[in-house]
Amino acid sequence: MKIRRAIALMFAFLLVVMLFLSGCGSGSTSKEQESAGEGNIEKGEKVDEGKENVSGGEIGGFKEAPMLAKLVEEGKLPPVKERLPEEPLVYVEGTEVPVNDLPKLEIGKYGGTLRIVNPGSPGGGEWWAISREPLLNQPGFGTPGEKPVGNVLKDFDMSEDGRVFTFYMRKGLKWSDGHPVTTEDVRFAYEDVLLNEELTPVFPTWLANPDGTPCELEIVDEYTFRIKFKEPYALFPYTLSLHWQTWDSGPLLQPSHYMKKFHIKYTPLEELKPLLEENGLGENEWYRLYSLYSWGGGALEKTRIGCPTLAPYMLVDMPSAQVAILRRNPYYWKVDAAGNQLPYIDEIRADTVTTVDMLPMKIMGGEVDLARQAVSITEVALYKENENKGGYRVIPLKFHCPIPITFNYSNPDPVWREIVWDTRFRQALNLAINREEIIDAVYHGFASPSKITPSEYDPEKANQLLDNMGLDKRDSEGWRLRPDGKRMELLIETSAPATDFIPMIELLVEYWKNIGIYTTMKQVESSLLSSRVQANETQVIVSSWFDLPVAQGNPYMLEWVFLNDRYKVSDGFHKWYTRFGKEGIEPPDSLKPVFELYRKMRASKSFEEIGIHMDEWEKAMHDSLFLIVPVEDVMIPLIVSNRIKNVPEKGYQIMANFAGEVLFYDE
Incomplete structure (x- = not known):
């Protein structure tokens, strides 16, 4: 233990040094970057930031990247004023990253290519997070009890009874191909995608009434629409402000002018047949074709080149299945406080490596400008040692996903169930x-x-509790016995999705053995483990993450990462919850509040009610020990080029990607 303490102190000292050095760095400014403040300046244009809940101040005119200014001069692109909506979103401190994590937002410089590398498919978590554009927004992960503000949509109103939501779109907002964004895109998404059983076999619960019927859509005019529910649903705007659920994965908004080309209602089957054949699809599989060409939450694929987006970058080329090139969206609808159209960086080059073990060599060789998802704390010393060689800095930030210990409450063994249901x-x-x-x-x-x-x-108190609940008898080897006389055994199963799972589980095995419970662990392939979970064959699982701080900021996330996850709530409770008590196993009174309080949040009439119920939910989780979270706020390294600015120096690591549109190269 003394050695471990020494190692911890060494790393703590290293952290302090890293935090001190990460603010250092200077360099020359290129000619192209000096011209970033020039471009086409529209005099006298004022942005109404009052309705944006930002403080960008007076903007005398809009400016654009040199590469876009050149296209304007050549007559290939309209002037920047015509490309922006009437009221662009002004990106200032606190717009996306909490002010405490990024207190000073610099006016950036245009230019450069951001190089990202991930194992598996191109883009990975880096592109995923940079491209997130929710319809509404809350800084950071959000705050329960506060009203979300505009993002893609300009603003919204909620009726006093929390049943009707009126949304106001940004007039003049355009897709990345220059086509206007209007309520026709909302109507199409609702009527022709969500209500189409081939494209959407199961209507999303977050858009449904408590009885499972779809919400009602009313188109008011070209830029105004309403969503109506039968019951109060103040949580609904939170579903639209979650970075995990954006315009392209909602869906409440689709580029109808483009996607109609792949929809059987608008394009005859005869015209779709060549594309169906080209993609190896059957004659009746138009809905699969539609998904191939739609963003719809999908990955970077060649079929999606040309699909309009509202993200800061659009996919323009895939030279191979391992490389994707993304270029700035010329119609992007955000500007900085000086009127510069975002994003600052011109392009993103997304490469892949065959295995995660190859990533460190790429990073240390200076071939990566931003790395988040595939790096871990175990590599921090190695990365730190090679900072100068690689031209990057290591910033220790918090990981937003602690590892939970979860229990199978619906295992068919009645004795196990009686034991695990006992708090x-x-x-x-x-x-x-x-x-x-x-x-x-x-x-x-x-x-x-x-x-x-x-x-x-x-541990002494732990032994007393086990004795008091009737697990006081032991076998000849000293292991506790169940009420039926069998040895009390625990099997912890894991697919070990990251390097910290096995070491933690090995310690858990020893801790629980120390209180007389015969405990073992087993590493299982992920698909097999999933089958065992659905078959109710497991006991204890330590094999996933829990986006806890995200859910604590935006309670809607609870449905995503907790209530709809069989690993965390067990298959029986999951069926009971998702099928409104008609199937599955009803939880005991000690565990039921974690489900009921979420339903209360959903049925709230005000945002304040949501905040109150979220506090109650956290207390219920704490007191019931529905699942066990050993540790939180694990610090992991963010790897970022020394030349990149506007990078959060504290807080959660993923925020650096959420702020992708304001990252810039300083030399």
Whole structure:
């Protein structure tokens, strides 16, 4: 333990040095970057930022990137004023990244290519996060109880009873191909995509009434529409302000002028046949063809080149299946406080590596400008040692996904179910966990004890609880016995999706053995584990992440990462919740509040009610120990080029990607 403490202190010192050095760096400014403040300046144009809830101040005119100014001069592109909506979103401090994490937002310089590399497919988590554009917005992950503000949409109103939502679009907003964004795109998305059973076999619950029927859409005019529900649903705007659910993955907005070309209602089958054949699809598989050519939450694919977007970058080329080239959207609808149209960086080049083990060599060789998703704290010393060689800096930031210990509450073994439903059993397991040792041994001191779960370490109290609940008898080897006389055994299963899972589970095995429970672990291939979960064959699973801080900021995320996840709530409870009690297993009173309180959040009439119920939900999770979170706020490295500015220096690591449109090269 002394050695581990020494290692932790060494890493702590390294962190301090890293934080001090990360603010350093200077360089010369290229001629092209000096011209970024020039371009076509429209005199006297004022942006109404009052309705944007931003403080960009007076904007005397709009400016654009030199590469776009050249196209304007050649007559290939309209002037920047005509490309922007009447009221662009003015991006200032606190618009997306919390002010505390990025207190000073610099006016950037145009130019450069952002190089990102991921294992598997091009783009990965870096492109995914940079391209996120929700219809509404909240800074950071959001705050329960506060009203979301405009983003793609200009603004919205909610009726007093929380049932009717009126949305106002940005007049003059355009898709990346220059076509206007209007309520026809909303009507198309609702009537022709959401209500089409081939494209949408199951209507999304977040857009449905409590009885499962679809919400009602009313088109008011070209830039105004209403969504109506049968019951109060103040949580609805939160579904539209979640970065995980954006215009392209909602969907409430689709580029109808483009996507109608792939829709059987608007394009005869005879005209679709060549594309169906080209993509190896059957004659009746037009709906698969539609998905291939739609963003719809999909990955970077050749078929999506040309599909209009509202993101800062559009896919323009894929030289191979391992490389994607994205270029600035000339019709992007955000500007900085000086009137410069965003984004600052011209292009993104997304490459891939065959395995994650190859990524460090790319980073240390100076071939990567931004790396987030595939780096871990275990590599921080290696990356730090090669900073100068690679021309990057290592910024330690918080990971937004702690690892939970989850229980199968619907395992058919009646004795197991009786034991695991008893709160005292989960309390005992939790009390046996030495979080300080996990933090030192697994995370080298860069994590914190959980807050959503009690963090007291008291093995003696754990033993007392197990004795009191009737698990006081032991076999000849000293292991506790169940009420039916069988040995009390726990099997922890994992697919080990990251390097910290196995070391943590090995410690859990020892902790629970120390209180008399015969505990083992088994690494299982992910698809097999998924089958075992659905078949109710598991006991304990430590094999996924829990986007807890995201859900704490935007309660709608609870449905995504908790209530709809069989790994976390068990198959029986999941069926009971999603099928309104008609199927599955009803949770006991001690566990039911985590479901009921979310339903109360959804049925709230005001945003303030949501905040109150979220506080109650966190207390219910804490007291019930529905799942156990050993540690939170694990610090992981963000790798970023020394030349890139407007990078958060604290907070959550993923925010650097969410702020992708304001990243810029300083030399």
